[in-house]
Amino acid sequence: MAPYMQEQQVSFLPSLPEEKQGFLVSKSSVNYEPGHTPVEAHDDYQFDRLRPRFPNVHWPALAEVPYVDKGLFGHPSSSNLLKIATEVVDYAPKIGTEITGIKLRSLTDAQRNDLARLVATRGVVIFRGQDDFDIDAQRELGSYFGTLHKHATTSVPLQEGLEDVHVIFMEGTKDMRAMFTKPFLWHSDVTYELQPLAYTSLKLLSGPPQGGGGDTLWCSQYAAYDALSPLMQQFLEKLTALHSAKMQADGSRAFGRTVRREPIVTEHPLVRTHPVTGWKSLFFNPGFVTAIKGVPKTESDHIISYLTEIVSTTYEAQARFQLRKDDVAVWDNRICNHTATYGFAPHRRHAVRVACHGERPVFDPAGTSQEDDYCARYGLPQINKDCTGLANYND
Numbered sequence: 001m002a003p004y005m006q007e008q009q010v011s012f013l014p015s016l017p018e019e020k021q022g023f024l025v026s027k028s029s030v031n032y033e034p035g036h037t038p039v040e041a042h043d044d045y046q047f048d049r050l051r052p053r054f055p056n057v058h059w060p061a062l063a064e065v066p067y068v069d070k071g072l073f074g075h076p077s078s079s080n081l082l083k084i085a086t087e088v089v090d091y092a093p094k095i096g097t098e099i100t101g102i103k104l105r106s107l108t109d110a111q112r113n114d115l116a117r118l119v120a121t122r123g124v125v126i127f128r129g130q131d132d133f134d135i136d137a138q139r140e141l142g143s144y145f146g147t148l149h150k151h152a153t154t155s156v157p158l159q160e161g162l163e164d165v166h167v168i169f170m171e172g173t174k175d176m177r178a179m180f181t182k183p184f185l186w187h188s189d190v191t192y193e194l195q196p197l198a199y200t201s202l203k204l205l206s207g208p209p210q211g212g213g214g215d216t217l218w219c220s221q222y223a224a225y226d227a228l229s230p231l232m233q234q235f236l237e238k239l240t241a242l243h244s245a246k247m248q249a250d251g252s253r254a255f256g257r258t259v260r261r262e263p264i265v266t267e268h269p270l271v272r273t274h275p276v277t278g279w280k281s282l283f284f285n286p287g288f289v290t291a292i293k294g295v296p297k298t299e300s301d302h303i304i305s306y307l308t309e310i311v312s313t314t315y316e317a318q319a320r321f322q323l324r325k326d327d328v329a330v331w332d333n334r335i336c337n338h339t340a341t342y343g344f345a346p347h348r349r350h351a352v353r354v355a356c357h358g359e360r361p362v363f364d365p366a367g368t369s370q371e372d373d374y375c376a377r378y379g380l381p382q383i384n385k386d387c388t389g390l391a392n393y394n395d
């Protein structure tokens with residue numbers, strides 16, 4: 001959930017008189033409708049109990065919870081999990097894998113450990129066709145990985161007792177995309193928490209058909225770190241950043257909604273080391289980082305601006321997927337930023353997200369670089385970071 005993004009319900013093209021709609025159609029010489037049909041009817045909607053509500057309750061500040069990363073117990077090749085897949089397709093070298101043939105509901109503990117290890121390595125993994133992975137199974141899997149997070153401001157399901165589920169529900173929703181710059185909307189969820197989220201799952205209950213929009217993009221923060229020069233890496237490794245929940249809380253209050261837990265500001269290292277892979281990653285997101293500690297404000301502002309550009313424009317670090325009904329994305333929120341696309345009306349987009357707290361972020365200088373590991377393992381050339389030598393355009 002991006003900071004300050006709250007939905008308003010408005011109807012889709014409700015008030016145009018018939019003759020006006022006809023006029024619009026008749027003036028156009030284009031009849032091709034990309035991804036706009038069919039529009040699913042929801043007369044007897046199966047997931048009404050998972051529609052959103054904003055409960056008027058108050059929770060105490062979060063206390064520290066124990067966390068042991070299940071990925072540490074996974075097979076190095078995630079072979080317990082991958083051997084039952086019918087197809088495994090990588091999206092890009094640094095991020096994103098799409099898997100078919102696996103039912104998340106039926107995984108053994110060894111396969112769950114492999115799942116954690118795979119997600120820690122690939123950033124985001126997509127599982128198609130998870131029709132039997134209901135909200136109870138989703139919460140059970142999340143609880144296997146750690147303590148589930150309860151969001152302080154965003155919507156929870158209508159059904160009581162599911163306050164650790166975050167609901168996305170958009171249908172004829174007023175489009176907010178003009179309120180923010182696109183780079184600002186890149187974020188990892190609730191990084192202001194003392195123990196920001198680790199393994200996160202998002203299941204689509206209802207969504208646009210293929211080509212109907214509503215894609216989600218993820219950006220690997222291993223790859224973002226590896227896009228930096230060694231000197232910049234060393235500089236940022238010495239710094240910390242402030243992550244603030246205040247803007248999100250202020251946004252909720254502006255809409256008259258209850259902030260269920262008081263907002264906090266937390267200092268985290270700007271580079272962290274992953275406990276499973278041992279790789280260093282940038283731990284920065286434009287949505288919640290408000291300042292870099294220990295440097296003048298001018299430097300802080302420029303570092304934020306610079307890293308925002310790295311996250312939003314390092315395309316080799318990014319993967320883009322459209323989740324359709326019953327698809328599930330599992331990502332590691334510690335080492336991924338994500339952002340969503342808009343413009344999928346008239347379709348309903350309804351999804352539920354479950355996530356566990358990870359460890360308190362740690363920078364371990366003994367950590368390694370994903371890029372260096374891959375270069376050594378596959379004999380790849382080092383990235384040209386000093387701008388020397390010949391270069392060609394790539395189209």
Ligand SMILES: [Fe+2]
Nearest residue numbers: 001002188189
């Ligand atoms: Fe999010």
